[in-house]
Amino acid sequence: MSATSSVEAPRRPALWPQRLRDLWSVSVSLVRSRNAGPELGADRVVRRFGLVIGLVGTIAAVLELPEIIVQHRSVPLIWTMITYTVAFGMLPVLAVVSLIAGARLVRAVAGAAALGYLAGMALVMPYYYEIAEAPGLIWAHRLVMIGVLAAAVAWRPWAAVVYLVVTAATPGVALYVMFDDTTVLSVVENFTRNAGLCLLFLWCVVHARAAGARVDRESLIAGDRAAAVAGTAARERERARFAVLIHDAVLSTLLDASRSGSGGTSVVVREQARRTLDQLDATRFSGADTGLLDASSAVGFLRAAVHEVNVGVEFTVHRGGNENELRMPLSAAGPLAGALAEAVRNSLRHAGVPGRRVRREVTATVGAGGLLVVFQDDGAGFDRSSVPADRLGISASILGRMRQLPGGAGFVESAPGQGTLVTLMWGNAGSVDDVGET
Structure with a gap:
């Protein structure tokens, strides 16, 4: 027998405690x-x-x-x-x-x-x-x-x-x-x-x-109050900024235009008007507001928006394991809450069914990457193709808001007699991969 074969191999320690x-x-x-x-x-x-x-x-x-x-x-x-x-x-x-x-x-x-x-x-x-x-x-x-x-x-x-x-x-x-x-x-x-x-x-x-x-x-009450206070503060900041813009840019442009006479608009006035329009467009989603909402505040913000329309709408929250990493700007929470509130208002106006109570519920799924919000009712429903073009509740107030929101998307599904399903998504930096994790 060789010398090497007589040497016993070292025995590995049992790993059963760690496995247990x-x-x-x-x-x-x-x-x-x-x-x-x-x-x-x-x-x-x-x-x-x-x-x-x-x-x-x-x-x-x-x-x-x-x-x-x-x-x-x-x-x-x-x-x-x-x-x-x-x-x-x-x-x-x-x-x-x-x-x-x-x-x-x-x-x-x-x-x-x-x-x-x-x-x-x-x-x-x-x-x-x-x-x-x-x-x-x-x-x-x-x-x-x-x-x-x-x-x-x-x-x-x-x-x-x-x-x-x-x-x-x-x-x-x-x-x-x-x-x-x-x-x-x-x-x-x-x-x-x-x-x-x-x-x-x-x-x-x-x-x-x-x-x-x-x-x-x-x-829950404290969270709703905090979200309402944050929303009010955000709206006040936007209103003040918009008032300053109107005073400094819009009024000055109109004043210059009134002084230019009927012989035509000068190049300076046209350029100033173009800059003013760009500024107005930028006010929709300004990055100047650095306020960020965590998962609880974002959910409270949305719940407050829904219950401001109707407190009887059921609001359910599903959270992922890493939802604490969510940081949602107020500039994104505002349009999302506005679109959700408009969906609730539309349901209250048009989804009633004679003889029975229409059930309305909101389900918010929170993840590190963003939010997935679903509003659903079992009301009258409607045919999308039959909605008049001048009805802006869906096209502008819901889908339009979500299209203009960076990282946002919205979908509306409905059929006569089958209720309505409104899906709103927002992903941080355009990513919604983590939102569906529950």
């Missing part, structure tokens, strides 16, 4: 990609409570296991396993889902956990006498709070209160039905004790969720 971390990161990214965008305060509260309840409930289930084994010594093993799994099986799932998924899935799993615990209390009843022979309170009647907290995360307050009443009353009612020496007073005392303790924690969860929702509403 990569797998976890990919799983989290896949789940959260369905809920892209900044997390609302109310949803954050739901996820935090879901995580706490899932972990605490799982720990409580493990700690109760020895007591459950003692109380179920006369119960068939398969029935014990089914009861235990139904009562506590969704709690670890709730903890994991709260880490990687959105609030909607967390609420669904929390509801399943609450119903599972209630089902576990029911599954104890066929072997109630055997379980009650063991010392101590029946395990399913000691952890009512876990189910109530899961219900508070999953459902509306009134539904959680109904769940609390049912679960808090079950232990006393079971004792009253199963044992003749149980009095009504002891049932009431049992219910009062269980309900009082659970009601305190239920109140905490409900008010925390309400506080999160209140923060979201205030943030």
